[in-house]
Amino acid sequence: MHKSRPVSLATRGLRKDFERPAVDGLDLTIYGGEFYCLLGPNGAGKTTTLRMVAGLLGPDAGTIAIEGIDALARPEDAKQVTAWLSDEPMVYDKLTPYEYLEFVAGLWRIDAATAQARARDLIGWLGLEDQAHTRCEGFSKGMRQKVALAGALVHDPKLIILDEPLTGLDAGAARLVKNVLRERVARGGTVIMTTHILEVAERMADRIGVIANGRLIAEGTLDELRIKAGAAVASLEDAFLALVASEAAAA
Amino acid sequence: MSEPATMAWLASHELRLGWRDLTSLVTAGGRRRRNAIIAIVVFVVAMHAFANWVVKNYATIDIGADPVTLITISSTLLLSWALLLSQAMESVTRIFYTRSDLDLILTSPVSARKVFAVRMARIAAAAAMMALLLASPFINTLAWHGGPRWLAGYGVVAAMAATATAFALALTIALFRLIGARRTRLIAQIVAAVIGAGFVIGLQILAIFSGGTLSRVTALHSPWLVARLPDADSVVWWPARAALGDITALVAVLVTALLVIAGAIALFSARFGEHALAAAGVSAAAVRQRRTSLRLRPRTPSSALRRKEWLLLWRDPWLVSQTLMQILYLLPPAVLLYVTFRHGTNAYVVLIPVMVMAAGQLAGGLAWLSISGEDAPDLIATAPVTPARVLTAKIEAVLGAVALVFAPLTAVLAFESVYAALVLALGIAAATAAATFIQICFRAQARRSHFRRRHTSSRIATFAEAFSSVSWAATAAVAAGPSWLAVIPMAVALAILLGIWLVRPRTA
Numbered sequence: 109m110h111k112s113r114p115v116s117l118a119t120r121g122l123r124k125d126f127e128r129p130a131v132d133g134l135d136l137t138i139y140g141g142e143f144y145c146l147l148g149p150n151g152a153g154k155t156t157t158l159r160m161v162a163g164l165l166g167p168d169a170g171t172i173a174i175e176g177i178d179a180l181a182r183p184e185d186a187k188q189v190t191a192w193l194s195d196e197p198m199v200y201d202k203l204t205p206y207e208y209l210e211f212v213a214g215l216w217r218i219d220a221a222t223a224q225a226r227a228r229d230l231i232g233w234l235g236l237e238d239q240a241h242t243r244c245e246g247f248s249k250g251m252r253q254k255v256a257l258a259g260a261l262v263h264d265p266k267l268i269i270l271d272e273p274l275t276g277l278d279a280g281a282a283r284l285v286k287n288v289l290r291e292r293v294a295r296g297g298t299v300i301m302t303t304h305i306l307e308v309a310e311r312m313a314d315r316i317g318v319i320a321n322g323r324l325i326a327e328g329t330l331d332e333l334r335i336k337a338g339a340a341v342a343s344l345e346d347a348f349l350a351l352v353a354s355e356a357a358a359a
Numbered sequence: 360m361s362e363p364a365t366m367a368w369l370a371s372h373e374l375r376l377g378w379r380d381l382t383s384l385v386t387a388g389g390r391r392r393r394n395a396i397i398a399i400v401v402f403v404v405a406m407h408a409f410a411n412w413v414v415k416n417y418a419t420i421d422i423g424a425d426p427v428t429l430i431t432i433s434s435t436l437l438l439s440w441a442l443l444l445s446q447a448m449e450s451v452t453r454i455f456y457t458r459s460d461l462d463l464i465l466t467s468p469v470s471a472r473k474v475f476a477v478r479m480a481r482i483a484a485a486a487a488m489m490a491l492l493l494a495s496p497f498i499n500t501l502a503w504h505g506g507p508r509w510l511a512g513y514g515v516v517a518a519m520a521a522t523a524t525a526f527a528l529a530l531t532i533a534l535f536r537l538i539g540a541r542r543t544r545l546i547a548q549i550v551a552a553v554i555g556a557g558f559v560i561g562l563q564i565l566a567i568f569s570g571g572t573l574s575r576v577t578a579l580h581s582p583w584l585v586a587r588l589p590d591a592d593s594v595v596w597w598p599a600r601a602a603l604g605d606i607t608a609l610v611a612v613l614v615t616a617l618l619v620i621a622g623a624i625a626l627f628s629a630r631f632g633e634h635a636l637a638a639a640g641v642s643a644a645a646v647r648q649r650r651t652s653l654r655l656r657p658r659t660p661s662s663a664l665r666r667k668e669w670l671l672l673w674r675d676p677w678l679v680s681q682t683l684m685q686i687l688y689l690l691p692p693a694v695l696l697y698v699t700f701r702h703g704t705n706a707y708v709v710l711i712p713v714m715v716m717a718a719g720q721l722a723g724g725l726a727w728l729s730i731s732g733e734d735a736p737d738l739i740a741t742a743p744v745t746p747a748r749v750l751t752a753k754i755e756a757v758l759g760a761v762a763l764v765f766a767p768l769t770a771v772l773a774f775e776s777v778y779a780a781l782v783l784a785l786g787i788a789a790a791t792a793a794a795t796f797i798q799i800c801f802r803a804q805a806r807r808s809h810f811r812r813r814h815t816s817s818r819i820a821t822f823a824e825a826f827s828s829v830s831w832a833a834t835a836a837v838a839a840g841p842s843w844l845a846v847i848p849m850a851v852a853l854a855i856l857l858g859i860w861l862v863r864p865r866t867a
């Protein structure tokens with residue numbers, strides 16, 4: 109059923125070696141309007157993969173296509189439709205959230221009227237009205253993450269790439285982020301995200317990819333993964349652990 | 360290793376940290392290690408040659424000197440002491456506000472008082488180390504020409520470092536009590552810088568206007584002052600006498616210094632813990648910007664980047680003050696040169712090299728801030744803007760800021776002489792471009808708050824920056840002459856840039 113949809117992100121033979129291969133010939137295909145969760149044990153290569161897709165790291169081999177654009181040949185065009193958010197929100201201490209959004213809108217060449225409407229919506233939505241004109245220097249991690257998220261959304265990306273966006277957020281903030289992402293997907297946006305909270309993947313993902321040692325070892329909907337892992341497993345956690353264990357045994 | 364949690368154990372911990380800090384440059388290994396050793400040897404030799412040139416003639420000064428000589432020595436000591444004091448104040452405030460291991464220490468069951476006592480002693484020891492290293496070429500030269508009695512200078516320098524540290528502790532604690540933890544940081548750093556620069560500037564300017572000669576000591580020899588000096592055997596002269604090799608005076612000075620630093624540590628170590636806790640509890644003040652309209656202005660990526668750089672610079676009084684402080688140190692030579700050549704044909708010409716030098720230094724700092732000190736590198740790297748465009752916008756921001764500072768001065772000069780203003784403008788442009796170029800070659804990813812540590816991250820860049828600024832200043836000075844010989848320093852300046860280009864770190 110996915111096959112008829114346009115492809116949002118496609119990587120072929122993606123490879124990055126540090127001392128040893130961190131990403132080892134990865135083929136990922138993510139469709140438009142899909143919520144895709146990338147799971148894997150620590151050091152599996154999730155962050156490395158996403159950083160290559162976001163254009164933060166050059167791959168040693170392979171291709172990346174975002175919305176049909178060759179991201180290695182035309183990085184600026186690919187970045188125009190992409191947003192990146194890491195677990196460590198980096199905002200400028202001396203700028204206010206509003207100025208931060210203004211800066212991001214400038215970088216993405218969003219015209220002022222559009223950016224303004226979106227900024228107002230996002231700030232209201234994320235509950236930042238009271239802090240909209242206060243410098244970020246005293247903000248908690250959750251508040252910074254909200255500002256960074258607003259920055260990622262203010263240019264209306266087609267593909268949102270998130271690396272563990274929920275770490276360190278309280279239940280309310282995490283719920284807010286999840287809602288925002290769900291809403292993006294409902295409106296046709298594509299989300300690829302890594303998380304260690306399996307429950308989030310279970311609830312939110314349309315499809316889940318499991319990687320270990322830089323290779324994709326399983327992919328599919330929750331049910332498909334359960335079946336692949338073996339008849340006995342009930343939860344995603346069981347499935348995940350079984351898959352990773354069998355991969356480790358094979359290696 | 361000694362029993363844990365005793366003073367000796369803590370001291371050995373501090374000693375190890377201090378030692379690693381000190382040797383990190385030499386133990387880097389490989390080519391860096393070799394280069395570091397070569398640089399150190401060259402530096403030591405150069406310092407001795409320089410010291411020989413400066414102090415050779417003073418080696419014959421006798422122990423039983425008269426008050427007029429003693430006041431000269433004393434004021435030199437006082438001057439150096441001021442610099443030591445400003446260094447020590449920086450170290451002391453750093454202890455308060457560097458959170459790295461303070462959390463661990465304050466939550467451990469070791470008495471905070473002990474920890475701070477040891478740490479204060481470390482500051483004093485580090486200050487003494489540094490002072491001894493810097494003074495050693497001078498003392499060695501004096502001893503070489505004037506006999507071993509001059510070696511007493513080492514004792515005097517150590518005593519000066521100890522008392523300077525004690526004063527820095529007292530001053531910082533006093534600031535804490537008076538203005539609280541939040542503002543102490545900024546104020547203490549500024550006070551430190553002003554003490555450092557102020558003494559130099561004050562004394563030089565005094566000398567200049569009292570005699571109109573280059574000699575710094577003229578004011579100290581004025582009849583008015585000589586008539587009021589204490590007798591030759593007064594206690595006031597003991598440090599100076601100790602420096603000349605008077606053993607009794609040396610012992611007295613050392614004992615006094617030891618008592619002062621021990622007293623300060625005993626007195627303040629208990630307070631220090633409290634204040635460190637207070638500093639930890641400092642909240643970043645919520646600064647609301649005046650602007651409350653929800654109107655976004657349309658911007659291109661380049662203008663957004665430039666504006667961001669300017670806003671960040673403007674809103675960081677701490678960084679701005681640090682940068683401007685560098686320029687402050689250039690004031691005395693400016694005044695000196697100005698007054699010296701005031702009666703020459705084209706007096707303003709001597710201001711040109713100083714301003715070019717200042718522009719180079721300012722540009723170096725700003726370029727580091729905007730090119731290396733990017734706090735959201737991921738955002739910039741994932742934005743649909745080419746890296747070249749980002750770099751261009753950042754360079755424009757630096758050039759714009761430098762232009763803003765120096766344009767008025769250049770304009771004023773243009774009323775005197777259009778040619779001189781032109782040379783100045785070109786010199787500033789060249790020095791700024793060169794400093795920016797050096798920072799681009801050595802760019803790294805760092806947090807802005809590490810601004811003060813940038814010099815340790817690349818010594819080559821720091822030296823190159825200084826030499827490049829000097830060369831461009833010389834070029835401008837000669838060109839303002841006017842003389843075609845300016846091409847010589849210009850060639851040197853360009854050679855420095857070429858050298859930098861060749862040795863730049865090549866990381867993908």
Ligand SMILES: Nc1ncnc2c1ncn2[C@@H]1O[C@H](COP(=O)(O)OP(=O)(O)OP(=O)(O)O)[C@@H](O)[C@H]1O
Nearest residue numbers: 126127129130148149150151152153154155156157
């Ligand atoms: N800059 C780097 N230099 C050297 N090795 C690196 C670098 N970045 C990642 N690695 C290595 O690449 C491998 C994959 O790291 P990566 O950060 O992608 O894992 P991850 O799946 O995101 O793990 P985690 O769940 O802990 O975030 C690890 O073995 C890591 O040590």
Ligand SMILES: [Mg+2]
Nearest residue numbers: 154155156271
């Ligand atoms: Mg990771």
